[in-house]
Amino acid sequence: MNASHAWLASLLTVPLSAERMRELITAHCCTVDEMVRLRDDLSGVVIGRVVEAAHHPDSDHLWVTKVDAGGGALLDVVCGAPNVKAGGVYPFAPVGTTLPGGLVLERRKIRGALSNGMLCSARELRLSDDHEGILELETTAAPGTPLLDAIPLGDTRLVIDVTPNRPDLLSHAGLARELAAAVGARMRLPPVPGAPSLARAPAARADSEMQVGGVRVRLEDAEGCPRYMGAVMRGITVGPSPAWLAERIVAVGGRSINNVVDATNYVLHELGQPVHAFDAAKLGGSEIVVRRARAGETIVTLDGVSRTLNADTTAIADHNRAQAVGGVMGGAESEVTPQTTAIFIEVAHFDPVRVRRARRALNLSTDASYRFERHVDIELPPRALARVIEIVAAVAGGHVDGAPGDLYPAPHVPRTVSLRPARVATLLGDAVPQQEIVGLLTPLGFEVEARAGALEVTVPSWRPDVVREVDLVEEVARCRGYDTFSSELRPFRPGTVPESSLETVSRRVRDALVARGLLEARPLPFVKGADIGFVRVANPLSENEAHLRRDLLDTLARRAEYNLARMQRDVRLFEIGAVFLPSADTLPVEELRAALIVMGHRRPAHWTETRPPDFDEWDAKGLAVELASAAYPAAEIALESDADSDWLWSVIVDGTRRGGVRRVPLDAPVWAAPAYGVELTLLTVPSAFVAQPGAARYDATPAVATANHVQYRALPDTPAAEFDLALLVPNDLPAAHVEKVIRGASGELLEQVTLFDEYRGDAVPNGFRSLAWRLTFRHPERTLRDKEVAGRREKLLRTLEGELGVRQRTS
């Protein structure tokens, strides 16, 4: 909503600056996004006082003056205006000023006399067409004061972000009503310059049909148009608008079209009532029918576009065809033109939902549709019609033919809402005395009547948002000012909601991966998927992101490629986020997952190690174990080889596959290192409707997950005995299998088994590898004797040979 400061000021009984209006609107109504000074093209012009004026020696019409422009020294200025005189105060443009139209003033000689700037006429400043001489100012402002500050020239536009619940603020009168209430002033409509005093015929009311000044008006679609008023004016002269009218229209960002159209737009911006004027001569059959559009019916609207209507749209038709899209835009055929001498003025109330549907179907938003969608006061049309007639008569002449008509089958019944002052105190936290409540509501048009324990409040017709008690509590709070309420911390009780397990597990996983040097990413979850296997967005931003991802590694792979494209070889990213899997239910299955991708150097280069090793499978396997341990701290975690898929390993948590490790194929340049990824499902996010409201209960003593607690083991106080075992292991025999046999055959004194070497080479026969384990034994109470250890070694070698056919490497 664009509001003009000057316009608002004209509606108020006390003067308020634009800044003050901004403060008041912000504090009591809604946000003022911007203040735009409308004549900023005059910002360089200042007040200049002519101290001396003498005839130019070489010219009979030029003057050489000395001007005080506030800079200290007097300036020599040459002037050609006949009305310049010593002591006079004029607009002065110093050297360097850009005048409206783009002329930049320079110091120059005029017939030999130096001129340092220009004294300006009204036309040079684009204030009017007057160029009889320079503009004589009556101001006490000191020389040098910016012209815009000295005289009320530059209107200021306030750009106001009116919230959807406050349609009453979409007009100058509505804003002025709030401003007046806030400062204890009154709002009143200013007189229209040059308005004749018209004998006002009262409007005639009917339910569905009547004659208005020779036009037959019929209301068939009362659902789409609950109230339709009209009047006919004849003998008008269409022409340019007078300056006061055009200025108002321009000030709110509009374009002056002609006096009649400007008059209708003026009323829209002044009162918030959209008004449309038809050329009465163009109405076929001298008829107006307010009806649903016929499916497929077309109309050329005022913007010259041919549009097809649907049956949800209210058409304002003549005998033959639609002449306007109700509540949205007029038609080109009956447009007011310079030849128009008679008009039919429409002032109606259109249903918000129906206008919204029409606007969306036509993809055509206008000042009118914007207001009707949000609700225009249904009691406003009589005043708006009187106002538009007054203005048209003032700017285009003419007279009203007959009585205006008012088709209004179901008149508005005011709503009453009761308000308990005790409830105000409960909700707002500070008590507001009843007298004060009445004093706050009344200036806004609420009628308040005190009853026992409650106030009966009648809601004005322009406030569709006030329907229940709490809405009145808000009125009290905002009119009083939110800042008048205290902000002391008061006692509270702790809540009953336990920490979400999604949050707990996310935190654990994030901390673990950050500690391992990984970087958290938060990429977008959209992918170009397929229509089977993916969840599709019904109205995607583009076909390239029409699906929700079903795994995180895919997203991270694209992010790794993004980094490669920026010459980053070392990438280590992780993400904790949701994936979406198709389901037979309304909602997809949503899983919270964690994934990571590593590529390039395992650590930063250092002068002791110019080329650190690259991340490999074993790093990824280790990260997978860490990730899974962080996510499932009490569980048994195993990484199983996954020979039959793209995965190197599956991550098995308590017997169930929860994720995997794989090499990640990338669209990568030759210098890129291989990328490895891990993905793990953390939890399924519950998304069904809460089945038994109130069933969840916070357990005051939540079960302590003892399995998560580390149990202390006694530190050894006897020495360990260890030996190494180098075995020739066939290539197809997994090391884990051999290790399992070692553990089984070593007895309970075995403390640790570590695979520390793999070797393939000369001394190792084909089809074999040498694997070396270090075994550590320890007796809890005494030192093991050499013979005991040797005995274990012998037994172990026998078992390995017997069970696996594996022998010690001898060379």
Place this chain on the structure above:
Amino acid sequence: MTLDEFLAAIAALDASSRARVEAADTPAALEAARTELVGRKSGRLTELMHALPGLPPDTRREAGAAVNRLKTALESALDDRRAALAAHAPAAPALDRTMPARREWRGAKHPVTLVVDEIVEIFRELAFTVATGPEAEHDWYNFGALNFPPEHPAMDLHDTLYLAKGALLRTHTSPVQVRTLQSYPPPIRILAPGNAFRRDFFDASHAPVFMQIEGMAVDEGVSFVDLKATLTHFATRFFGKTETRFRPSYFPFTEPSAEMDVRCTICGGSGCPACKGTGWMEILGSGMIHPAVLESAGVDSEKYTGWAFGMGPGRIADLRYGIPDIRFLYDSDVRFLEQFAT
């Protein structure tokens, strides 16, 4: 061997060994001398000691004492010589301690996570816990239960990405309010950080997915004063010494609704382009929970009241860290993310 022969051998060894020790001029030569003289297997002194049992029994004591004297003397000579060599040894080259340290990769939380963590931390002190909900949501939780009037312009503020019929990507984290109110009895004090989705094209200040953090407190007697107090406390903790300002706004699910501003962090309140000359910066939207929302969730709206707020940690991260374009938050450039390593 007689005692005399033995003592002569000791004397000879004594004389030659001292010269041998003195002649050693490197640690290696000294070690060779030590092995030759007193080495455990074939040192010359060791050999003499092995010869002791061959002496007549009545002379062994004297011979043994002589051997021990020589052994002590030799070890002492070796120690002295070792110390002398060490004293004159050329110093090992000193460390150039200006050389760079060895480093590991540093991990980092995402800047939006950092901001969320900081916010959550402040509210935890006031006994809030974290609640969550799904990102793919029922229409009813996202709009219906939150008092959105159907076919109303309020819906235009939520340009929605729809999935199947009745399903959408939540446009805010407020559905968590309803899910929580349905599940747990008051008193309730929760925070709900999470992703929200809008059908916005990606540019410097808009993203189709963004982080939001919701907060809610519901109990008997919870009031607008509590809302102001808690959020002002938060603002002071988060932004340091600042002023707050509450002003009217509109959200279908709160009534009264309020936006909270803090003093502009760029100009401190004197007015600048970042705050459009107002000196204030909008930080969050809030309000008293609309009774219709409590009723949707089955909560007695006459007995219980509550307040709620929502804010965008992404925008706050941009402000706090001076990030000029929100797309950096999504690009996942490692050079960007590394800047947030702690």
